[in-house]
Amino acid sequence: GDSVTQTEGLVTLTKGLPVMLNCTYQTTYSPFLFWYVQHLNEAPKLLLKSSTDNKRTEHQGFYATLHKSSSSFHLQKSSVQLSDSALYFCALSEGNMGYKLTFGTGTSLLVDP
């Protein structure tokens, strides 16, 4: 079945530094990848999504590129802010907006002043 792997459970950074959160996936279908961000006691919100190979997608300073050759969709930001402290989930859907989202285990990002 489908699976999503996020290797870092916790990432701690100082404000202003760049960050990359890893996400790799396995599927036999055409992949649609998502990044969700969840702040404390809030709902997960969609941050980025892509199904296009080798095309960078950006939102709110975050960016990611789907690389089908390496089955990856890493999330990056060039300069993290305190408000970026949150839980980040990578998720996979089969095909074009398939109904089922398969989530990774999540990465907690903690930004220090």
Next chain:
Amino acid sequence: GALVYQYPRRTICKSGTSMRMECQAVGFQATSVAWYRQSPQKTFELIALSTVNSAIKYEQNFTQEKFPISHPNLSFSSMTVLNAYLEDRGLYLCGARRGANSDYTFGSGTRLLVI
């Protein structure tokens, strides 16, 4: 904008009893509702997907007998955890969307503690 409300936000039930949680879509018509569970130390697992005018589809390891779901209209869904035990504790997340080509909007979840 599209919002999803879940209630209660957190609840405690005695082992062997049942607990009902609700999911309300505001600002859009939720033709599909997905219920997920995040157990301690685990990621979100899909329990079932409910689409209006279609049968509710349960994932492996989850059954209607244990997690009956109601989706009576385009703004509301509920799920009950029957005979809850320790392994049922966790955060239950409801995600709703307009249709097959739209993104899910998630609620903040119902946190279930079983004692």
